Amino acid sequence: MRVCRLAVTALFMLELVVSAQEPAVTPPRAPDELPLARARADATVAARLTPGAVVSDGALWFATPAGVSRVDATTHALTAGPALDGTACGTPLTGLGAVWVPRCGAGVVARVDQKTAAVTTVALPLADAEGSVAAGIGSLWVASAASGVVSRVDPDTREPVAEVYVAPAPSSVGFADATVWVTSATGNVVTRVDAHTNTVVETIGVGQRPGRIAIGEGAVWVVNRGDHSVSRIDPATNKVVATIAVGHGIGAGDIAVGAGAVWLSATGTPLVRIDPVSNRATHRFTGDGGGAVAVAFGSVWVAAGPASILRLDPALLAALRP
Numbered sequence: 001m002r003v004c005r006l007a008v009t010a011l012f013m014l015e016l017v018v019s020a021q022e023p024a025v026t027p028p029r030a031p032d033e034l035p036l037a038r039a040r041a042d043a044t045v046a047a048r049l050t051p052g053a054v055v056s057d058g059a060l061w062f063a064t065p066a067g068v069s070r071v072d073a074t075t076h077a078l079t080a081g082p083a084l085d086g087t088a089c090g091t092p093l094t095g096l097g098a099v100w101v102p103r104c105g106a107g108v109v110a111r112v113d114q115k116t117a118a119v120t121t122v123a124l125p126l127a128d129a130e131g132s133v134a135a136g137i138g139s140l141w142v143a144s145a146a147s148g149v150v151s152r153v154d155p156d157t158r159e160p161v162a163e164v165y166v167a168p169a170p171s172s173v174g175f176a177d178a179t180v181w182v183t184s185a186t187g188n189v190v191t192r193v194d195a196h197t198n199t200v201v202e203t204i205g206v207g208q209r210p211g212r213i214a215i216g217e218g219a220v221w222v223v224n225r226g227d228h229s230v231s232r233i234d235p236a237t238n239k240v241v242a243t244i245a246v247g248h249g250i251g252a253g254d255i256a257v258g259a260g261a262v263w264l265s266a267t268g269t270p271l272v273r274i275d276p277v278s279n280r281a282t283h284r285f286t287g288d289g290g291g292a293v294a295v296a297f298g299s300v301w302v303a304a305g306p307a308s309i310l311r312l313d314p315a316l317l318a319a320l321r322p
Helices: 002-021 314-319
Strands: 032-035 043-045 054-056 059-063 067-072 078-083 093-095 098-104 108-113 119-122 133-136 139-145 149-154 159-165 170-176 179-184 189-194 199-205 210-216 219-224 229-234 239-245 254-258 261-266 269-275 280-286 293-296 299-303 309-312
Touching: 054 093, 054 293, 059 098, 059 293, 067 098, 067 108, 093 133, 098 133, 139 170, 149 170, 159 199, 170 210, 179 210, 189 210, 199 239, 210 254, 219 254, 239 280, 254 293, 261 293, 261 299, 269 299, 269 314, 280 314, 299 314, 309 314
Parallel strands: 032 280, 133 170
Antiparallel strands: 043 309, 054 059, 059 067, 067 078, 093 098, 098 108, 108 119, 133 139, 139 149, 149 159, 170 179, 179 189, 189 199, 210 219, 219 229, 229 239, 254 261, 261 269, 269 280, 293 299, 299 309
């Protein structure tokens, strides 16, 4: 009996020693919080930036209530593009020789030719008015039905040539390396689709109500609207390797990847910077505006009010401290 008590005591002491040697788990350091006014803008454009701005022909293009507009990357001149039917929704896309602009109400994705500005349409609704479309291997990819359908569209005939069935309530579609990535609010998943075979490769659990998606810095980044986080998916393993808290309200915002960071923007919080090396939010900028962000021409472009776009230096943003 005495031997048994000694053994239990020794085991207890060993556990104490081991636990004392293990480092304490500490939460990530909170991001530096600064007013956006601290960031000196390289240019200010008098326009309202909308989510999903895209680059085409030396300019930044974005949807407007009337149609589409462009900001010249060199002169910062604002030019209104062609008028489009329906209300602005979703996020635009550049590729396949055109700028593609979803228009809810009309139930179409408008195609604006990059050279002639001629407009044609693809008669497909968007399953989620906050969603996005993608282009890859000669096709347009659209989450076209809330039941869980992604349509593959021939850009020449503007007709669907295949349907891929994913989880219900699909929202945003991203494309990279012959792979289509689709977020679905039902089930809180991202579906990976092989673009060559139109088949589902993997279904990956993420945060609550995944919405917008961006690809870059070696990962797939998903904004989770339900729990205000960003899921980082490793495309090599199809696993979520980090879940990054970004603060209340950010889940309803926009996301962009580039210039060595991941950037988010939501109303009331115009900019949040995530470091892809440490997987933590390093900067949280406060002030007016928010809701749209883009990385283009070596700069971060952010909505700074109802009629103001700021062009910012990403290196300067990363270096700012309270």
